Amino acid sequence: MMPATSTTGAISSPIQTLLDPPRLVTRRPLLQTDGLLKRYGRVTAVQDVELRVYPGEMVGIVGESGSGKSTVLRLLNLQELPDEGSLILDLPGYAETNLFALDRFQRRMIQCQHIGIVYQNPYLGLRMQTSSSGNIAERLIMAGERTFQTMRQVARESLDASEFPLERMDDAPWQLSGGMQQRVQLARAIALRPLVLLLDEPTTGLDVSVQALVLDTLKHLQHELQPATVLVSHDLGVIRTLTDRALVMRHGRVVEHGLTDQILDDPQHPYTQQLVHARLS
Numbered sequence: 001m002m003p004a005t006s007t008t009g010a011i012s013s014p015i016q017t018l019l020d021p022p023r024l025v026t027r028r029p030l031l032q033t034d035g036l037l038k039r040y041g042r043v044t045a046v047q048d049v050e051l052r053v054y055p056g057e058m059v060g061i062v063g064e065s066g067s068g069k070s071t072v073l074r075l076l077n078l079q080e081l082p083d084e085g086s087l088i089l090d091l092p093g094y095a096e097t098n099l100f101a102l103d104r105f106q107r108r109m110i111q112c113q114h115i116g117i118v119y120q121n122p123y124l125g126l127r128m129q130t131s132s133s134g135n136i137a138e139r140l141i142m143a144g145e146r147t148f149q150t151m152r153q154v155a156r157e158s159l160d161a162s163e164f165p166l167e168r169m170d171d172a173p174w175q176l177s178g179g180m181q182q183r184v185q186l187a188r189a190i191a192l193r194p195l196v197l198l199l200d201e202p203t204t205g206l207d208v209s210v211q212a213l214v215l216d217t218l219k220h221l222q223h224e225l226q227p228a229t230v231l232v233s234h235d236l237g238v239i240r241t242l243t244d245r246a247l248v249m250r251h252g253r254v255v256e257h258g259l260t261d262q263i264l265d266d267p268q269h270p271y272t273q274q275l276v277h278a279r280l281s
Contacts, residue, residue, distance in 0.1 A: 028090055030055045030228035031076070031196055036085035038071055038252075045071040045080070047252045053196075053228035060243035060260060063084065068252035069232045073198050076230060089195060090116065090160055097188045101263035112142045116189030116227070120201035122181035125188065128174040132159065132184045135156040135173070136191050143192055158187035161224075162216050179271045183217065190221060215241055236276065240264055248272045 029052040036049040046068045053059050061069040074080045076087065078099060086098040091114060099110060119125040126135050133155040140151045159169050162181040173181050182202055189197060202218070203211040219242065222229060233239055239246055239260060248256040248261050248271065256269040267273045 015125050029053060030090045031230070032086075032088045033076070036072065036075060036087075038068075038075060038080070038082045043251050046075070049085075049249075049252075049254055051076075051230070051231060054166070054193075055227040055228055056222070057245070058222055058229040058231055058243045060233060060239040060246040061231060061249060062236065062239050062246060063249035064275075066232070067249040070200060071252075072084050073117075073200050073230065073232050076196070077115055077117050077198055078107045084165045091195070106233075112139065113192055114194055115196045115198065116187045116192070116194035117198040118182065118189050118200065118202045120204050122178070122185055124175060125185045126181065127175045129172055132164070132176070132187075133169045133174055135184060136188050139175050139188050139191050154191055155187070158191040159184070161190065161221065163213070177210070179206050179214060180224040182206070182214055186214075186217065186221070190225060193225060194227055197222075197225075197229040199229065199231040199233075201233055201235075202231075203233075203235070209236075218242060236264060248275065 031051065031053040033051040034048060036046050036051075037044070038046040047063070049068070049072055051059070051072075061072060063069050071080075075082055075085075078087075081100050085100070088094075088096070088098060088101055089110070091110070094110070099107060102110070117125065122128075122217065127138070130138070134154065136155040136158055137151040140154060145154075146270055156166060156169065160166060162183040164180065164187060168176070168180070173184055176184070186202075203214050206214060206272065215238065222242075230242055231239070245258065245262045246260040247254045248263065248267075250271045256263060256272045263272060264276055267276050
């Protein structure tokens with residue numbers, strides 16, 4: 001079960017469950033970007049990136065290191081501001097608003113209440129000395145929750161939904177395996193039923209068997225929660241397993257996009273062909 005939110009984003013009662021009816025898929029994207037441009041000095045990291053993600057859809061972004069995919073994810077998470085471009089979420093009161101134009105406090109509240117992220121490196125997403133349940137409680141506090149009983153219940157439900165062993169919910173992440181750390185990150189990300197879920201190489205560095213378990217959990221939560229999800233990965237197997245559509249990035253630009261199976265089975269751009277061939281070799 002997950003916490004309900006009001007139209008203002010504050011946590012309300014009673015606690016909602018993962019069995020709530022999923023959000024209806026509409027013709028309106030839940031997440032939309034236009035003309036994203038990000039420079040670091042003289043280096044253009046991202047240029048002319050447009051993205052549409054609908055409720056319940058998972059879109060993959062693939063490319064070599066330095067292609068710009070992680071920069072796109074940081075922009076979507078409102079961690080950074082672009083030099084040009086817009087980000088719109090289909091939120092009450094913000095449906096026509098470029099979120100990049102909001103002040104820092106407004107961006108921070110939207111990030112906390114409506115966007116969940118799982119990093120490749122758990123040290124970026126978790127406080128390693130704080131208990132696993134405490135990591136989730138911290139996110140709830142940032143969103144305005146102050147009742148210990150509610151925070152404890154939501155932490156338990158979020159960890160359970162992420163298939164984390166509840167008998168270890170009071171262990172600190174540094175005491176856990178890499179796969180379990182990723183599950184704590186995932187529980188923290190979904191605690192507020194985010195509209196948007198961002199996944200940054202969530203299975204990199206995990207053993208094959210653990211990777212399979214994490215992928216199964218992600219598929220289950222995607223089905224139950226119906227967020228608009230963006231997955232960044234260099235692993236084409238993960239992209240094929242999880243995503244509906246995919247974007248291929250090179251030198252900060254999208255060089256090919258479409259249905260995932262179509263792109264991986266019949267790549268049109270020479271760079272995509274190179275990526276697929278390298279995977280099959």
